[in-house]
Amino acid sequence: MDQNTNEYYITRQGDKESSARSYPRKFPIALAKAKGAWLEDVEGNRYIDFLNGAGTLALGHNDDEINRAMVDLIQSGAPLHTLDLTTPVKDEFTETLFSILPPEMASHAKVQFCSPAGTDATDAAIKLCKTATGRSTVIAFSGGYHGMSHGSMALTGNNNAKLRVMNIMPGVQFMPYPYSYRCPMGLGGEAGTKACVAYLERFLKDPENGMTKPAAIILEAIQGEGGAIPAPIEFLREVRRITKELDIPMICDEIQCGMGRSGKMFAFEHAGIIPDVILISKAIGGSQPLAVVVYDEKLDVWGTGAHAGTFRGNQLAMAAGTVVMRRISKPEFLAEVTRKGELMKQRLLDLQKQVRIIGDVRGKGLMLGIEFVDPRKEPDLMGHPAPSGEFAARIQHICLENGLIMEKGGRDGSVMRCLCALNITDDEINQAMDIFAKAVKEVDADVRQ
Numbered sequence: 001m002d003q004n005t006n007e008y009y010i011t012r013q014g015d016k017e018s019s020a021r022s023y024p025r026k027f028p029i030a031l032a033k034a035k036g037a038w039l040e041d042v043e044g045n046r047y048i049d050f051l052n053g054a055g056t057l058a059l060g061h062n063d064d065e066i067n068r069a070m071v072d073l074i075q076s077g078a079p080l081h082t083l084d085l086t087t088p089v090k091d092e093f094t095e096t097l098f099s100i101l102p103p104e105m106a107s108h109a110k111v112q113f114c115s116p117a118g119t120d121a122t123d124a125a126i127k128l129c130k131t132a133t134g135r136s137t138v139i140a141f142s143g144g145y146h147g148m149s150h151g152s153m154a155l156t157g158n159n160n161a162k163l164r165v166m167n168i169m170p171g172v173q174f175m176p177y178p179y180s181y182r183c184p185m186g187l188g189g190e191a192g193t194k195a196c197v198a199y200l201e202r203f204l205k206d207p208e209n210g211m212t213k214p215a216a217i218i219l220e221a222i223q224g225e226g227g228a229i230p231a232p233i234e235f236l237r238e239v240r241r242i243t244k245e246l247d248i249p250m251i252c253d254e255i256q257c258g259m260g261r262s263g264k265m266f267a268f269e270h271a272g273i274i275p276d277v278i279l280i281s282k283a284i285g286g287s288q289p290l291a292v293v294v295y296d297e298k299l300d301v302w303g304t305g306a307h308a309g310t311f312r313g314n315q316l317a318m319a320a321g322t323v324v325m326r327r328i329s330k331p332e333f334l335a336e337v338t339r340k341g342e343l344m345k346q347r348l349l350d351l352q353k354q355v356r357i358i359g360d361v362r363g364k365g366l367m368l369g370i371e372f373v374d375p376r377k378e379p380d381l382m383g384h385p386a387p388s389g390e391f392a393a394r395i396q397h398i399c400l401e402n403g404l405i406m407e408k409g410g411r412d413g414s415v416m417r418c419l420c421a422l423n424i425t426d427d428e429i430n431q432a433m434d435i436f437a438k439a440v441k442e443v444d445a446d447v448r449q
Contacts, residue, residue: 006030006041023051026396027405034061037424039405048432050406050420055224055256055367058283058324060421065327066286069319082313084113093318097284100265100329101294105274110300115309116289116317118255118281119147122218124307125277125293126151126169129216129249131306132299139200139217139248141177142184143226143411146218146253146279155218157226173211175200177223178235181360181371182411186381190234197238204246216249216277221267224256227410228362228369228417236271249276249299255291256367259283260328260422263338263365270364283328286320328422337422340429341365344418347433355444357391359384368418371410376447387414391443398439404432 001008009030013021029047033040037060039047049061059066074080078089098106112128114120126138140146140155147153153161154169162168176184176196183192185199203209221236223229243250252275257267259282264270266278276299281291289311327333345361348370352358359373372392373385380386389412396416399406409415420432 004042006043009042026407027051027400029400036060036062037421037428045403047400047403047405048420048428048435050404050418050432052419052421053287054282054407055261055419056282056285057287058259058261058328058422059286060423061287063286063323066320066323069286069323070288070316073316073319078315080315081311082315083310084308084312087313087315089315089318089322090313093322096322096325097292097294100325101278102266102269102274105278105294105296108297109294110297112293112295112307113309113312114291114293114307116281116285116291116311116314117147117149118253118279118291119149119152120309121255121279121281121291121293122146122152122155122253123149125218125251125279125295126155126216127307128293128295128299128302129251129277131302133215133249135213135215137171137173137212137214139173139175139204139214141219141223142174143177143179143223143229144218144220144253145223145225145256146220173214175203177219177226177229178232179227179229180232181362181382181384182380182387183382188382190232193232193235197235197242200239201242204242204248213246214248216251217243218251218253220253220257221270222257222262222364222367224367224417225409227371227415228367229410230262230267230362230364231271233271236268236273240271240273240275243276249296251275251277251279253279255279255281256419259324260334260337261365261367261419263334263341265329265334267364267367283324284321285314285317286322286324288314288317288320290314290317290321333422337365340424340426341368343426344368344429344433347430347437351433351437351440355440357388357444357447358440359387363418366418366420366422366424369410369415370417371415373414374447387412389413391447392416394443395436395439398442399435402435402438404435404439406436 029041032042146155151169178193178196185195277295348361360371374388377386
């Protein structure tokens with residue numbers, strides 16, 4: 001078999017790698033080059049990347065300034081692996097991290113460096129809150145995604161991941177998340193949001209709710225894997241009010257929705273709230289693995305070694321991440337993220353008017369979701385057509401064939417998601433939207449027959 005073909009490498013991957021591999025099943029290509037918003041496979045085919053390391057590559061592939069910072073560090077002779085010993089690189093990273101936090105939090109914050117994956121940040125935050133409060137239970141929200149380790153998976157809404165894994169972390173109670181298009185309360189809009197808040201508050205204040213007072217409440221301000229669902233501002237404010245009143249630490253998982261993707265440095269900032277704990281990973285490492293937990297110093301009561309990780313001293317990631325934070329945190333950069341998000345969203349809303357299979361377009365900044373529906377099937381209680389993972393999968397495949405890589409998510413895999421580089425150009429956005437529109441119209445035409 002020709003070694004310069006995708007088939008050669010995909011076949012070898014299938015022979016050697018675990019059956020748990022996921023992306024190669026959707027994107028059967030072998031990558032050779034990458035720059036900015038573009039990928040190139042071993043056959044020379046080029047793709048606009050709207051998967052983008054699941055949102056990790058905030059400044060796209062092989063950013064010149066990021067690469068220069070890493071090369072300079074390597075050539076300097078500085079240590080690259082330091083456990084949690086400090087270095088000038090780490091000190092500069094930490095100082096920059098605190099500079100991008102809301103001032104009200106930065107003035108009394110602590111940071112924990114974790115093993116370099118977001119799922120470990122989740123586990124660390126839960127351990128922290130359990131230690132600080134002396135409590136054992138946790139509240140999460142339907143549709144949420146917080147990782148795939150044994151503890152964080154218990155907080156994740158997707159049931160498929162849990163079916164064959166017995167005895168995951170106990171004591172997790174799920175609450176309804178305000179998802180206006182398919183409202184769990186059957187109401188939608190402001191009424192649905194108020195109902196979700198009322199349910200949460202009444203449950204927590206009910207002396208016979210069957211659950212001991214939680215150690216924490218964890219949520220995403222914009223659900224990512226759940227289908228790019230933004231929490232209404234009022235919902236976030238009310239959850240913060242309730243958690244303050246009841247002295248329950250509030251954890252905001254900003255691993256995917258943070259670091260400028262929503263048009264704010266952190267997605268919770270749209271609501272003007274300050275959580276007790278923030279989880280940060282993905283983009284903060286500048287393409288390299290890194291995860292941190294930032295939290296209110298009042299929670300800092302755990303002992304030496306209470307949470308550790310061999311690779312929590314990733315110096316390359318800290319050097320790269322410092323560049324990312326400085327670039328992204330500039331007001332003019334964030335304003336551009338918002339503007340580009342509106343450009344993309346308008347293209348999608350215009351497309352929605354032309355077809356029958358797009359049920360909803362939603363999101364903030366450059367974290368957008370397009371939910372596909374099958375108009376031929378029975379509508380739900382709110383009158384919306386059934387979600388169609390089948391249509392989303394077909395569109396994903398057609399997009400790949402035409403040079404666009406996009407990932408699915410949401411209920412039944414029915415939501416196509418935009419997670420492009422934050423510095424993508426208008427021209428690249430329009431190229432991607434042209435490919436996407438062509439794919440959607442092709443599938444829609446089949447439905448109309």
